[in-house]
Amino acid sequence: MRAPQRARTRVARLRRLLAGLLALVAAATATACSGSREEARIVVTTNILGDITRQVVGDQAEVTVLMKPNADPHSFGLSAVQAAELERADLVVFNGLGLEENVLRHVDAAREAGVATFEVGEAVDPLTFGTGEDGGPEDEAGQPDPHFWTDPDRVRKAAGLIADHVSEHVQGVDDKALRANAARYDEQLAELTAFMEKSFGEIPEDRRNLVTNHHVFGYLADRFGFRVVGAVIPSGTTLASPSSSDLRSLTRAMDQAGVRTVFADSSQPGRLAEVLRTELGGQVQVVELYSESLTAENEGAATYLQMMRANTTAMTDGLAVGSPEGTQ
Structure with missing residues (x-):
């Protein structure tokens, strides 16, 4: 083989080798980018906030929700694996204001480990519990009420703030897509507010x-003009228990207000109905609501929007009519 030909052959081989190396580098870079994109993770404590976050984030990041459907946010706990997930997250979204009583220490640990966290309840102008005279728990008067989600306007604010925190702390998110998701969800929440206003407008003022x-609908009462007469469990948490004197006070308040409809979480309406029948000695209608947890699919409240529409209909039907003819 002539020298010029051998030189051309070596150049061709070098070019093929260089092309192969460039292809490997490009593949490695793409894999690294893909890997970092797949690892972008948001961990959310409660399933109500989990649904709101998923509506805003869409497919822009993985959203892990710690609280299972039909669970109690005041009492649910974490496994060791779930606790570890918090410290591997890019962003932790939690309700706060004392709601997730068994989980907040893990959120604190993640924050101390350098994970970005967002306490939603604190950021949406929280109300405080009132006094026993206006339906609030006396022992918790002045403390923040964590149940902000019963006011859809505060959820609109929360959704926008979640989008802001995701944009700031979660790498690889398409901000344009994120904002489009947030805008679409904001429209749906505005429609929910209009539906609730129209529905509650059918209920006579008296x-x-x-x-x-328990005291969970203070925000809804404040937003839509209801009076909170009282609660079977005179507390902002389900971990408390009613005493005989608490129940006597409640029955007196119900008699004075002419109330014979009680709204109970869907997880325990039967037990509540029996307690009230015993104390009131008369007819009581117990209406089931979804108050602090979403359900599994096809159980009536798998999303926040479904939950609030179902509750609005149940409350309107339960209050728009007079005293029930029978009991549950």
Whole structure:
């Protein structure tokens, strides 16, 4: 083989080798980018906030929700694996204001480990519990009420703030897509507010009295003009228990207000109905609501929008009519 030909052959081989190396580098870079994109993770404590976050984030990042459907946010706990997930997240979204009582220490640990966290309840102008005279728990008067999601306007604010925190702290997110998701969800929440206003407008003013299993609908009452007469459990948490004197006080308040409809979490309406029948000695209608947890699919409240529409319909039907003919 002539020298010029051998030189051309070596150059061709070098070019093929260089092309192969460039292809390997490009593949490695793509894999690294893909890997970092797949690893972008948001961890959310409660399933209500989890749904709101997923509506905003869409497919831009993985969203892990710690609280299972039909669970109690006041009492659910974490496994060791779930606790570890918090410290591997890019962003932790949590309700705060004392709601997730068994989980907040893990959120604190993640924050101390350098994970970005967002306490939603603190950021949406929280209300405080009132006094026993206006339906609030006396022992918790002045403390922040964590149940902000019963006011859809505050959820609109929360959704926008979640989008802001995701944009700031989660790498690889398409901000344009994120903002489009947030805008679409904001429209749906505005429609929810309009639906609730129209529905509650059908309830006469003298029947806008709420009795619940515990103090969870203060934001809804404040937003839509209801009076909270009292709660079977006179507390902002389900971990408390009613005493005989608590129940006597509640029954007196119900008698004075002419209330015979009580709204209870869907997980325990039967037990509540029996307690109230014993104390009131008369007819009581117990209406089931989804108050602090979403359900599994096809169980009535798998999303926040479904939950609030179902609750609005149940409350309107339960209060728009007079005293029930029978009991549950």
